[in-house]
Amino acid sequence: MQPNPWRTRAAGLAIALGLLLAAPTPAQEAAPQAPSIEALQAELEQRAQQVTALLQALNARNLRIAELEAELAAKTTRISQVEAAAAALFAQRDALRQELEQVKAERDALQAQVAALTEELEAAQENAQQSTARVEELEAQLAEAQALAEELERLQAERDQLQAALEEARSQAGRAPELAAQLEALQAEHARVQAALEEAQARLAALEGTASRASRSLEAVADELELALNLARALLSAYPLPPGETVASAEAGVLEAQLLAAQRIADKLANARGLYTVQAGDSLSSIAAFFYRDATRWTDILEANRGVLEDPDRLEPGMVLVIPR
Known part of the structure; x- marks a missing residue:
C-alpha cells in the first residue's frame, strides 16, 4: 500500500513544532545573561501563538486528510461497485452472445425446414394437379364409355328387331321371292348394324388401348363370336341343306349365329x-x-x-x- 501524503505532512509538522519549541531564541544566543521574566513571558506567548497556529494548521490538515480518506474510501467502494457491475455486464454480454449464436443456429435450422417444406408443398401441388388431370381424363373416359354403352344398347335393340324380322321371314318360307328380297334387305341392314357395332367396338378398343391386358375380356368375347361363326359354318358343311331349302335360308342361319354372338357382346357392355x-x-x-x-x-x-x-x-x-x- 502506498503511504498517505497527508499523514506524512502532518508528522513533519509535529517534528517541526518540537524543534521550534526546543530551539533557543535569538535573544538567548545574543545575551548570555539570564533573561528577565517579562522577556520569557513574551517569548512564551510568542511560542504559544506559534504552537496554536501550528496546531490549527495540523487540525486543518488532519480534517482534510480525513475528508480525503473518506472520499478515497467512497471512490474505492464506487470502483468496486463499478468493477462488479462491469463483471456482471461482461457475463451478461457473454451469455447474450451465446444465446445469439443459439438463436442464429435455430434460425438456420428453421430456414432449412421452411425450404424443405416449400419443396414438399410444391411437389404436393404438382401431384395434385396431375391427379386432377388424371381424374378429368378418367371422367372423360367414363362418359365416353357410358355413351358407347348407350349406343350399344340401341344397336342391341335394332339387332333384336332384325332377329324378329328374320324369324318372321323364316316362318313364311313359302313366300320365297318376297322372302329373298326381305332377306337381302335384312342382310344389308345387318351389315349396317354390324358395321356400326364394329365401329363401336373399335371406339371401345381405342378407349382401352392404354392397357393391352385390359382388352382380354373383349378378346374373349370376340373369340366367342368367331367360335360361333365357325361352328355355324361347320354345321352347314357337315349337314347339307335339305331339298327345298334355299341358300338364302342357310345364310339366314349364319346370320342368326352372328347375331347371337353379337348379343352376348352387347349384353356384357350394355x-x-x-x-x-x-x-x-x-x-x-x-x-x-x-x-x-x-x-x-x-x-x-x-x-x-x-x-x-x-x-x-x-x-x-x-x-x-x-x-x-
Missing part, C-alpha cells in the same frame, strides 16, 4: 357402368368404394372381370376393368 384404368395402390374394395360408395361390392367387379382377373388381390397398374351397374 350392363356395364363404365371402364376404369387401375392405378398404383388400387384394390377392388377401393374401386368399389369410389364407384358405389360401398367397398363390399368388390365381388360384383370381380364377377364382371373373371376373364381378366386371375387373382383379385393382385391388381396391376394399367389394367382396364369393366365396372358393372
Whole structure:
C-alpha cells in the first residue's frame, strides 16, 4: 500500500513544532545573561501563538486528510461497485452472445425446414394437379364409355328387331321371292348394324388401348363370336341343306349365329357402368368404394372381370376393368 501524503505532512509538522519549541531564541544566543521574566513571558506567548497556529494548521490538515480518506474510501467502494457491475455486464454480454449464436443456429435450422417444406408443398401441388388431370381424363373416359354403352344398347335393340324380322321371314318360307328380297334387305341392314357395332367396338378398343391386358375380356368375347361363326359354318358343311331349302335360308342361319354372338357382346357392355384404368395402390374394395360408395361390392367387379382377373388381390397398374351397374 502506498503511504498517505497527508499523514506524512502532518508528522513533519509535529517534528517541526518540537524543534521550534526546543530551539533557543535569538535573544538567548545574543545575551548570555539570564533573561528577565517579562522577556520569557513574551517569548512564551510568542511560542504559544506559534504552537496554536501550528496546531490549527495540523487540525486543518488532519480534517482534510480525513475528508480525503473518506472520499478515497467512497471512490474505492464506487470502483468496486463499478468493477462488479462491469463483471456482471461482461457475463451478461457473454451469455447474450451465446444465446445469439443459439438463436442464429435455430434460425438456420428453421430456414432449412421452411425450404424443405416449400419443396414438399410444391411437389404436393404438382401431384395434385396431375391427379386432377388424371381424374378429368378418367371422367372423360367414363362418359365416353357410358355413351358407347348407350349406343350399344340401341344397336342391341335394332339387332333384336332384325332377329324378329328374320324369324318372321323364316316362318313364311313359302313366300320365297318376297322372302329373298326381305332377306337381302335384312342382310344389308345387318351389315349396317354390324358395321356400326364394329365401329363401336373399335371406339371401345381405342378407349382401352392404354392397357393391352385390359382388352382380354373383349378378346374373349370376340373369340366367342368367331367360335360361333365357325361352328355355324361347320354345321352347314357337315349337314347339307335339305331339298327345298334355299341358300338364302342357310345364310339366314349364319346370320342368326352372328347375331347371337353379337348379343352376348352387347349384353356384357350394355350392363356395364363404365371402364376404369387401375392405378398404383388400387384394390377392388377401393374401386368399389369410389364407384358405389360401398367397398363390399368388390365381388360384383370381380364377377364382371373373371376373364381378366386371375387373382383379385393382385391388381396391376394399367389394367382396364369393366365396372358393372
